[in-house]
Amino acid sequence: MESSRKARLYGGLDAEERRTERRLKLIDAAIEVYGEVGYRSATVKAICEAAELTERYFYESFANSEALLIAAYTHVVDHLYADMTAAAAAAGDDADARLRAALTLYFTRLKEHPKPARVFLLEISGISPAVEAVTLDAGRVFSEILVPPTFDPRRSGKGPATLLAVGMIGAVISIARRWVSRQYPEPVAEVAATAASFCRVALGAADHPSHAVPG
C-alpha cells in the first residue's frame, strides 16, 4: 500500500525526494548569497535565482527568510562541529592536545570555506531572538567540544562553569570573527594558539604560561 500511495516520479525522484533536494539547493544557495552580500541584503528572489528555483519553492520549505537563515546556520555548524569532535577524538586523551586539534581544525575550516564562515560568524548576529537562541545553543555545544564535560571530575557531568564557558566561547568567536572579516591576516597556527590560551582559562591551566606557539 505504501508504494501505491507514492507520488509520481520526476527525474527519477518522488515528491518527497524532490522536495528535500530543493530544500538543500536553497540552503546551499543561501550560504553562497549570504557569503557574498550578507543576510540583510539577501532577498528571497536572489536566493531563489542562485538555487535555480522560484519563490514558490522557497515557501514550500521555509516559512520565511529567517527560517532559511537558521537552517543554513545549523547546516554549517553541524558539519563543523562533527569534524571538530572527530579531530579532538583523533588527538588522544590529553585535554590540551584535543583542544589544540579541535581549534586548528576550526580555524583551518574557516579559512578554507570563507562563505560558510561568514554565515557562521558575521551574518548571524542580531537578527532576532529566535536566531539568538539557536546560536546560544550552538555555543554551548562548542564549549563542550573544546572543554568536554568529563574533564574535571569535581564537576560531575558538567562542563566548565557557565560563565567560564561563555567567556571562552566569546573569546574564540571574537578572534575568529575578526580574523575572518579581515580576511585571514595571521597564520592558522597563531590564531589557534591565541584562542587556545583563552580556552585554558576554562580548562584550569591558566596558571601554566609555558605553552609555546607551535611552529
Next chain:
Amino acid sequence: MESSRKARLYGGLDAEERRTERRLKLIDAAIEVYGEVGYRSATVKAICEAAELTERYFYESFANSEALLIAAYTHVVDHLYADMTAAAAAAGDDADARLRAALTLYFTRLKEHPKPARVFLLEISGISPAVEAVTLDAGRVFSEILVPPTFDPRRSGKGPATLLAVGMIGAVISIARRWVSRQYPEPVAEVAATAASFCRVALGAADHPSHAVPG
C-alpha cells in the same frame, strides 16, 4: 554683531541651545525605548513620543534611525569608559588591581542601569557595517582601559597584541551580555572575577613575550 544675530529665545534658550536640548532628550528617550522594546522594534514615532517631541525634531538632529542608535551607544560608552578609567586610576599602580577596579565598576554599572546596558551589549549587534565600525573602535578603547598600552615597555605605545585584545574583549563582553540578558543571576564580584581571569591572559602574555609570534 554676534548678539544681534542671535535667534529669538524660547524658554530662555536660543535656537542652538534648544536644538542641543532636543538632541539630548532624543538620546535619552532612545536609550529608554531601546531598553524596553529593542532597537529593531523601536519606531521613530515611539522614540519621539517618549522624548515628547515630534518627528520633525528627529530629523533635525539625526539623518536616520541608525544615526540615533550610534549617538545613543556613544553616549553610553563615553560615560562608562570615563568612569572605568577613573576607577582604574584610583586603584593605584598595580596592573591587576586596576584591572579589577575597572571591571568591578563596569559590572556594577551594568547592573545599576539595565537599559543603557541593553543598548551597549545587546541591541547594538548586527545592525550595519557603520555601527560595527563604531563598536569595534569602542572595543579597542575598552581593551586599552583594561590593559593599558604603557603596561609593557617593550611594545612602545601599543596595547596587548591585537588578537589577544580581541579575545579578551570578546570574553568580557560575552560574559556581560549573558549576565545582563539573564538579569544578573550572579553577584558582581563573581562575574568581575571571571572576566578578570580572561583579561589576565592578555596581561600575562604581555609579561611573557615568548608568546608573541613574530609578524
Next chain:
DNA sequence: CCGTTTTGACAATCTATATTGTCAGATAAC
C-alpha cells in the same frame, strides 16, 4: 497688541520586498 518665529499634530508620500496567486507549458503515467 501685532507680526514673526517656532512648535505640535498629523496627513501624504514613498519605497522595498515579502508573500500569495495565476496561468501556460512541460513532464510523467498509462
Next chain:
DNA sequence: GTTATCTGACAATATAGATTGTCAAAACGG
C-alpha cells in the same frame, strides 16, 4: 495520445514604517 500532475515565470497584493510636507496655534520681541 490523453490526462493529471508538476513546474517556471511573473503579476498582484500586503505591509510597515521612514521621510517629507502642511497648517493652525502658541510663544516671543518690541
